[in-house]
Amino acid sequence: MKVGFYGHVRQYENIKSEIDANINEVLLSGSYVQGPMLKAFEAQAAEYFGTTYAIGVGNGTDALWLSLMALGIGAGDEVITNVNTFFATAEAIWIAGAKAVLVDCEPKSKCIDPEKIEAAITDKTKAIMPVHLYGQCADMPAIWEIAEKHGLKVIEDNAQAIDGAGDTFKQGDRSATVTTSFIIQKNLGCFGDGGMVFTNDAAVDETIRKLRNHGSNARNVHSPGFNSRLDDLQAGVLSVKMKHITKLTDQRIAWARVYDEELKDCTSITLPYNVPGYRHVYHLYAIEVKDPAKRDALVQFLQDNDIDAKTHYSIAIHQQHGFPWGKPVEIAGSLENAEANAATCVSLPMFPELTQEEIDYVIAKVREWDQANA
Numbered sequence: 001m002k003v004g005f006y007g008h009v010r011q012y013e014n015i016k017s018e019i020d021a022n023i024n025e026v027l028l029s030g031s032y033v034q035g036p037m038l039k040a041f042e043a044q045a046a047e048y049f050g051t052t053y054a055i056g057v058g059n060g061t062d063a064l065w066l067s068l069m070a071l072g073i074g075a076g077d078e079v080i081t082n083v084n085t086f087f088a089t090a091e092a093i094w095i096a097g098a099k100a101v102l103v104d105c106e107p108k109s110k111c112i113d114p115e116k117i118e119a120a121i122t123d124k125t126k127a128i129m130p131v132h133l134y135g136q137c138a139d140m141p142a143i144w145e146i147a148e149k150h151g152l153k154v155i156e157d158n159a160q161a162i163d164g165a166g167d168t169f170k171q172g173d174r175s176a177t178v179t180t181s182f183i184i185q186k187n188l189g190c191f192g193d194g195g196m197v198f199t200n201d202a203a204v205d206e207t208i209r210k211l212r213n214h215g216s217n218a219r220n221v222h223s224p225g226f227n228s229r230l231d232d233l234q235a236g237v238l239s240v241k242m243k244h245i246t247k248l249t250d251q252r253i254a255w256a257r258v259y260d261e262e263l264k265d266c267t268s269i270t271l272p273y274n275v276p277g278y279r280h281v282y283h284l285y286a287i288e289v290k291d292p293a294k295r296d297a298l299v300q301f302l303q304d305n306d307i308d309a310k311t312h313y314s315i316a317i318h319q320q321h322g323f324p325w326g327k328p329v330e331i332a333g334s335l336e337n338a339e340a341n342a343a344t345c346v347s348l349p350m351f352p353e354l355t356q357e358e359i360d361y362v363i364a365k366v367r368e369w370d371q372a373n374a
Contacts, residue, residue: 001361005308007353008184011248014353015240022236032232034213041235041242042196048242051172051198053205056230057212060159060181063195064092064129066228067155067177070207073098073126078330080120081129081157082112083317084338089131089157090317090329099328101125102318107337108273110134110286114142120332121146127153132161132171134312135187135252135283136275140166144174155179160283162188163249167277172198182230182238187252187283188245190234251352252282255359259285259348262363266370268294269346284312287366288344294373295344301369302346307362309346316342 012019026037038056046054057063073079074097081089083102093100103116112130128147130138140156147154158164158171159181165171172178180186182194197208210217215225241248260271270288274280289295295311302309316338317323318331348362 001358002306003308003349003354003358003362005310005347005349005351006185007351008189010353011241011351015244018240018243019237022240023233026232026236029232033229035232037232037239038230038235041239044239044242045196046198048245049172049178049198050170051178052200053198053202055197055199055205055208055212056235057195057197057208058228058230059183059193060179060195061088061092061095062212062226062228063179063181063197064089064155064157065095066208066211066226067179067197067204068093068096068098068127069211070204071127071153071155071176073153076124077126078122078124079127079129080117080125080332082131082133082338083331083335084110084313084341085131085133085157085317086159086313087317087320089129093129094327094329098126099124099330101330101332102335103332104335104337105133105341106139107340109136109138109275110273110337110341111136111138112143113337114139114146116333117143118146121150121152125150125152127155127176129155129157131157131159132164134272134286135161135164135281136272137161137164137166137171137278137280139275140169140171140173140175148174159186161281162186163245163279164281165279166275172200176201177204182234187249187281188238188241190237192234194230194234194238196230248352249279249281252350253280255350255352255354256280256282256285258359259363263287263366266367267374268370269366282350284347285350286312286345286347288341289346290344291373292340292343295346297373298346298366298369302362302365305365307349307365309348311345312347314342314345
């Protein structure tokens with residue numbers, strides 16, 4: 001049996017008529033960039049997310065650095081973030097001209113450790129950029145408390161946790177912005193690239209809308225800006241998918257519970273940790289192999305059995321070739337938890353459209369490998 005890592009085509013087939021109708025509406029409208037479909041989707045997204053504004057941009061990376069620019073953060077400033085995240089998180093800080101200060105994650109949730117944040121703050125620190133890794137929300141109440149104590153902005157990198165929440169908070173409650181990515185691999189993905197910034201700040205909303213469109217919010221009137229616009233075709237796709245996101249997330253969680261139950265007796269691996277009360281949306285179902293020397297062997301075993309297992313992220317940012325590449329970057333304290341995660345992580349197939357037969361097959365092969373390597 002062949003088990004893929006993504007279910008893009010299956011998802012499209014399930015809601016094809018709805019998506020095709022929106023695409024056709026856009027095509028026939030003749031308005032493909034900053035048109036009515038984008039405007040409608042931005043309103044829909046803001047209502048869904050519970051913020052005053054939602055601004056569609058070119059991709060999730062742009063959403064991060066445009067947020068920094070809109071908040072006046074750049075050269076000479078420091079931004080604290082995870083070291084165990086996709087490279088774009090730190091990359092966005094560099095694009096904005098600021099220094100990325102990399103700190104460790106918590107050993108269980110793998111999200112940024114609030115205690116390490118506090119220890120890394122200097123008089124140059126202007127913002128904290130926590131990542132909701134794998135679909136698990138970071139400890140936002142603790143992070144907001146630190147930010148308010150030190151007068152810092154918070155920009156949430158929510159590329160992996162759309163529809164996630166904590167037991168006492170929702171994303172963006174006390175943050176300057178929340179950003180997300182709509183690239184096809186995400187829980188809410190379009191048919192290409194896309195991103196969004198959520199905010200309750202009218203000045204931030206106005207600034208990002210200008211920055212994304214060559215510094216313009218009126219025809220022929222410009223200031224320095226960029227070209228980073230979510231097009232109407234992608235907005236049409238996302239508008240349909242957003243209507244289904246809660247149901248799709250619930251199915252991810254259901255499959256995660258099956259993995260949890262059937263793999264709980266494996267002795268060679270550690271299963272993902274769900275902070276009690278949090279809505280972990282399982283963008284990734286990332287296990288850890290207890291013996292780092294055997295991680296690649298498990299990945300190869302699964303791939304040899306036609307299971308498309310992957311690693312996220314097997315090379316932490318500070319371990320990338322050539323670090324620190326001449327960029328303004330600083331390591332704040334030990335990164336032992338992030339390094340351990342990078343050395344042991346394995347992501348199993350996780351998407352709503354998996355079948356019971358496929359899940360059972362993945363479980364059987366992981367158990368087979370576990371028994372041989374216990």
